[in-house]
Amino acid sequence: MIAAHTVAQVRAAEGRVMARLPAGLLMQRAAAAVDVESARILREVAGGVVGRRVVVLAGAGDNGGDALFAAARTARRGADVLVLTTSGRVHAAGAAAARAAGARVRPFAPEDTALCAEADLLLDGIAGIGGSGGLREPLRPLPAALDADGGPVVLALDLPSGLDADAGRLDAAVLPADVTLTFGTAKPCHLLGPAARTCGRLVVVDIGITGELPAPSVRRLEPVDAARAWRRARPEDDKYSRGVVGVVAGGADYTGAAVLAVEGAVRAGAGMVRYGGPAHPAELVRHVRPEVVVGPGRVQAWVLGPGVAPDDEEQGARIAAALASGEPAVVDAGALARLPEGLAPQHVLTPHAGELARLLATLGRDVDRAAVEADPAAHAHDAARATGATVLLKGTVTTVAGPGGDVVTAASATPWLSTAGAGDVLAGILGTVLAGHAGALAADPTRAAELAAVAAVVHGRAAALAAAGGPVAARDVADAVPAALTSLPGW
Numbered sequence: 449m450i451a452a453h454t455v456a457q458v459r460a461a462e463g464r465v466m467a468r469l470p471a472g473l474l475m476q477r478a479a480a481a482v483d484v485e486s487a488r489i490l491r492e493v494a495g496g497v498v499g500r501r502v503v504v505l506a507g508a509g510d511n512g513g514d515a516l517f518a519a520a521r522t523a524r525r526g527a528d529v530l531v532l533t534t535s536g537r538v539h540a541a542g543a544a545a546a547r548a549a550g551a552r553v554r555p556f557a558p559e560d561t562a563l564c565a566e567a568d569l570l571l572d573g574i575a576g577i578g579g580s581g582g583l584r585e586p587l588r589p590l591p592a593a594l595d596a597d598g599g600p601v602v603l604a605l606d607l608p609s610g611l612d613a614d615a616g617r618l619d620a621a622v623l624p625a626d627v628t629l630t631f632g633t634a635k636p637c638h639l640l641g642p643a644a645r646t647c648g649r650l651v652v653v654d655i656g657i658t659g660e661l662p663a664p665s666v667r668r669l670e671p672v673d674a675a676r677a678w679r680r681a682r683p684e685d686d687k688y689s690r691g692v693v694g695v696v697a698g699g700a701d702y703t704g705a706a707v708l709a710v711e712g713a714v715r716a717g718a719g720m721v722r723y724g725g726p727a728h729p730a731e732l733v734r735h736v737r738p739e740v741v742v743g744p745g746r747v748q749a750w751v752l753g754p755g756v757a758p759d760d761e762e763q764g765a766r767i768a769a770a771l772a773s774g775e776p777a778v779v780d781a782g783a784l785a786r787l788p789e790g791l792a793p794q795h796v797l798t799p800h801a802g803e804l805a806r807l808l809a810t811l812g813r814d815v816d817r818a819a820v821e822a823d824p825a826a827h828a829h830d831a832a833r834a835t836g837a838t839v840l841l842k843g844t845v846t847t848v849a850g851p852g853g854d855v856v857t858a859a860s861a862t863p864w865l866s867t868a869g870a871g872d873v874l875a876g877i878l879g880t881v882l883a884g885h886a887g888a889l890a891a892d893p894t895r896a897a898e899l900a901a902v903a904a905v906v907h908g909r910a911a912a913l914a915a916a917g918g919p920v921a922a923r924d925v926a927d928a929v930p931a932a933l934t935s936l937p938g939w
């Protein structure tokens with residue numbers, strides 16, 4: 449898991465640690481890590497450190513201070529270091545250290561854009577967690593100038609300048625990084641889309657504040673977390689204790705969605721899958737999966753809505769009854785258009801951006817698909833708070849928001865997963881995860897957010913395995929789930 453903390457949480461933790469340490473020690477730890485990474489990058493891309501061109505952009509705050517002390521260390525290794533200050537103010541001790549080590553230090557001028565583009569390595573110490581409002585003039589043209597092939601490796605200190613540390617938004621000019629070294633803990637911008645895409649490879653540097661940090665406000669689940677959370681079959685299990693998934697999916701028009709949701713649930717290891725729906729998809733489901741039981745009975749978790757038409761009264765009644773039962777449920781596609789009052793955290797809504805925009809519009813919000821894609825976490829959160837349910841928003845980064853404010857993400861495994869029916873398979877996988885943890889969810893329904901992200905991690909890994917770098921069909925994603933599970937580190 450990668451844990452991310454807000455600016456307020458980081459500042460509080462840093463304050464407590466700094467009160468007991470000599471002044472400036474945390475900054476030296478940050479600068480030392482930047483220097484080591486800089487040297488590693490220079491050896492990799494320029495074959496060495498001595499004489500290699502390093503341009504350091506240093507802003508007015510402590511982010512600039514980190515950059516200046518890092519510049520001093522890298523200059524002492526023999527690199528050719530030019531520090532360009534981007535504000536009238538500069539960290540005085542840092543600037544003195546850089547100069548004493550042989551770095552040149554002067555203000556940034558618009559024509560320096562070309563110098564930046566020619567460097568082997570560009571350190572971004574313009575602004576960190578104190579930044580706001582995007583890149584300012586005269587730095588705004590810089591990202592476009594660096595975009596060309598053969599430009600420098602950009603190493604961001606703490607975060608790419610221009611990002612708001614606490615948000616996934618990307619609505620202002622940002623200097624995208626190839627590598628981001630973040631200090632103490634990740635920040636929400638590193639994990640939330642679309643901002644996360646500008647961070648490159650993320651490295652969290654231990655500067656000694658971990659013990660003072662509270663529970664993270666945003667988490668990214670990794671494959672090893674999915675392995676830990678996945679319920680294994682136990683010797684004492686029977687099919688009921690392993691979890692029965694009830695699938696209400698498909699109808700006269702969309703029969704395939706029923707098959708795919710069922711496939712997802714079966715392949716993820718449900719003890720039993722019960723299917724509820726009209727005769728035609730039911731026959732198809734039985735044909736593809738003879739192990740499925742058609743008709744009502746006890747279930748531990750539901751998968752509701754894939755392929756259900758808005759005017760399908762028969763399926764609508766099954767969905768309403770399932771939601772009224774209070775059992776954990778995946779609420780997908782057609783079921784999203786008929787949400788009752790009184791949803792709870794064990795109900796996991798699984799919209800894509802367009803569906804979430806429609807859902808929020810029914811709640812009186814003035815949002816469209818583009819607005820959701822511009823800030824997925826904020827909109828998922830809004831829907832979770834307004835409905836009382838957990839919301840898993842699909843997309844490049846899968847973003848799960850609980851009604852209590854927690855956010856859990858799963859990074860994309862392959863963009864080939866954006867294919868018709870992939871969401872139906874995810875719904876089935878998640879149904880099995882919820883059914884397998886029905887007892888834990890009864891005790892603490894807020895665990896649904898983490899479990900939803902677990903399902904997304906496994907779905908993504910199955911897609912990556914099945915795709916093997918190329919296209920993949922939804923059905924193949926379901927088929928790859930067992931192999932995806934056994935390939936998890938720590939399985």
Ligand SMILES: NC(=O)C1=CN([C@@H]2O[C@H](COP(=O)(O)OP(=O)(O)OC[C@H]3O[C@@H](n4cnc5c(N)ncnc54)[C@H](O)[C@@H]3O)[C@@H](O)[C@H]2O)[C@@H](O)CC1
Pocket residue numbers: 462463466474475476478507508509510511512514535574575576577578579580581582583584605606609610631655
């Ligand atoms: N607080 C601490 O204990 C530590 C902080 N560290 C560093 O300090 C940073 C936070 O330092 P500060 O609180 O001084 O804040 P920052 O250095 O992140 O930014 C504040 C300064 O940048 C200017 N600024 C804000 N937005 C800008 C923008 N969009 N473009 C250009 N300039 C902008 C502001 O006018 C202000 O002077 C962290 O991100 C991290 O890099 C590290 O040294 C580790 C320890």
Ligand SMILES: Nc1ncnc2c1ncn2[C@@H]1O[C@H](COP(=O)(O)OP(=O)(O)O)[C@@H](O)[C@H]1O
Pocket residue numbers: 800841842843844845846860861862863864865866867868869870871872873874907
């Ligand atoms: N660019 C992308 N990169 C990675 N995964 C994606 C991307 N776009 C969508 N996905 C994933 O693909 C799946 C598509 O689901 P969905 O839109 O519901 O499709 P359908 O309704 O056709 O089944 C989701 O799991 C989503 O997270």
Ligand SMILES: [K+]
Pocket residue numbers: 511572573574575576604605606607608609
């Ligand atoms: K920065």
